Amino acid sequence: MKRIAIVGMPNTGKSTFFNRLTGSSSRVGNWPGVTVELLGAHTILGGEAVEVVDLPGIYDLHGFSDDEQVVRSFLENNAVDQVVMILNASQLDHQLPLALQIHKLGMQPVLLVNMIDEADQLGIRIDAESLSASLNCPVVLISARNGTGMTAATDALLENMQSVTPVQPSELKAHLHADDEIVSHAELLVSQHVSSPSLLVRKMTERIDRVLLHPVLGLPLFFLAMFLVFQTVYTLGAPLQEAVAWLLELFRGWALDPLANVLPASVFGFLVNGLYDGVGTVASFVPVIILFFFLMAIVEDSGYLARAAYLTDALMARLGLDGRGFVMLLMGFGCNVPALMGTRVMRSRSLRLLSMLVIPFSLCSARLQVFIFITTALFTPKQAPYILFFMYLASFAAAFLTALVFGRRLKSDEPFVLELPPYRKPVLFQVLMRGWHEISHFLRRASTFIITGVILVWWLTHYPEGSTPGGAGTYASMMGDWMKPVLDPIGISSIMSVVLLIGFVAKEIVIGAIVAMTGLEGAALNSYMTTQMDGIQAISFMLFILLYTPCLSTLATQLGESRSWKFTGVSLAWSLGLAWVVSFCFYQGARALGY
Secondary structure (H helix, E strand, O other), X not given: OEEEEEEEOOOOOHHHHHHHHHOOOEEEEOOOOOOOOEEEEEEEEOOEEEEEEEOOOOOOOOOOOHHHHHHHHHHHHOOOOEEEEEEEHHHHHHHHHHHHHHHHOOOOOEEEEEOHHHHHHOOOEEOHHHHHHHHOOOEEEXXXXXXXXXXXXXXXXXXXXXXXXXXXXXXXXXXOOOOOHHHHHHHHHHHHHEEOOOOOOOHHHHHHHHHHOOOOOHHHHHHHHHHHHHHHHHHHHHHHHHHHHHHHHHHHHHHHHHHHHOOOHHHHHHHHHHHHHHHHHHHOOHHHHHHHHHHHHHHHHOOHHHHHHHHHHHHHHHOOOOHHHHHHXXXXXXXXXXXXXXXXXXXXXXXXXXXXXXXXXXXOHHHHHHHHHHHHHHOOOOHHHHHHHHHHHHHHHHHHHXXXXXXXXXXXXXXXXXXXXXOOOOOHHHHHHHHHHHHHHHHXXXXXXXXXXXXXXXXXXXXXXXXXXXXXOOHHHHHHHHHHHHHHHHOOOHHHHHHHHHHOXXXXXXXXXXXXXXXXXXXXXXXXXXXXXXXXXXHHHHHHHHHOOOOHHHHHHHHHHHOOHHHHHHHHHHHHHHHHHHHHHHHHHHHHOOO
């Protein structure tokens, strides 16, 4: 099977082109010589099966960042039949040197000049035919977001792949060397084949930026936008959640409840009251999670998240981080694991370690699910968005405090360079693809962890034999009694303390664990939650969930990326200690004030 590698600088639309070319059939895998996971997919081109690999965005094949080393290692250790080079049409002067590096390796790339629609708006005209003749390789103008030029790009890719002899990895190792003439050659090509107006005026973008990047109003407007996202999630998500819960209850009554007359009571209790109700309760929150990811995809696709990095750079610099650290925190909204892996773009080890300390405080989708469940059960629809927004503020506060505490020991002088993209109208296809990528990742993790967790919790709350299910004498009750002295001062009951312990494996388990322990669901479960905690206890519990140990996957990624048991241990101890202190101060302070 032939292999195609997609190469380009960050933010050139590589992943967008990858999704257009392959659809949603993406997978993550490891390749020889590469110690990280890369996105790949199998697709059919010209009636032939091919493998497409989306490599990390890089600036230079001779650089020293982790991503640059990954790309170089991949090319040196894996046979590639065709390289597709993605370039930003409005930044060819910066991006052609990388294309020339690839070309000089003898790989005969297909150059796809992306975002041609934006270049047209800026008055940039590119003579693709003459540029192709000068480079002696195909050059196609495309807009991957809109699908413009994709047919021509595919045709050029197929034609070039059939006529070019692949360069073997062993040959590449001998040619990967620096060349000072590349930049001068790139400048000459731009002057000959690209026509740009003397002044690039982005009127609409500039007008919007005057407001959204205002030194005083910028950050408040960003947090207001995020609050509106949460408000929309609750307003539109609640009816969807109720509809899914109703369908699950309908299916139970029709197909599962009659099994009570056939199966032994213990088996029925495990399969229906434990496993089905636990997984079903979690499933009812999936529409809310989907809505959140789609809204975040719209915010990201519009170009606003890059502005958030710019707005926070000055603040983050005082904490020893930079704007990229804030972007990683935002990435952590989906899952902490890819956000931790994203720190590879930072060349300074100190900056990477500091970023990896703060990222686990991002309010990930698994925690979001728990918070939506608790706020729905204990707070009114008007109160719930404010409580959730408060949790996001607490998430940022914990991250900033962590950076402030450890920033002096992990200093970095690495400069931060950020090119702000123009504002873009979100494309439905890209929003759906981006949202689906996050959702599918969440569902894969959730399906594995939730089923395992529900089984474990059911066993803890029903054994040893002879004990009252969910009552005193069970293993769960013993664990709760053991943790009581530590968690009583922060308002967490014995039953909820067991949930916390189980949640260490994965936060997705928490709701299923509560269902498995109580045997309740729907309105009955919500009523039960009001007997276990009041509003103050609920907020204290959520603060602890937010700040205490991240899931095992996050810890494993921290260890893998840092290559240090000591660092991972410090991170774990800090998050546990911070969680207890914050919850203690909140709970005891609120009680002292009479709440």
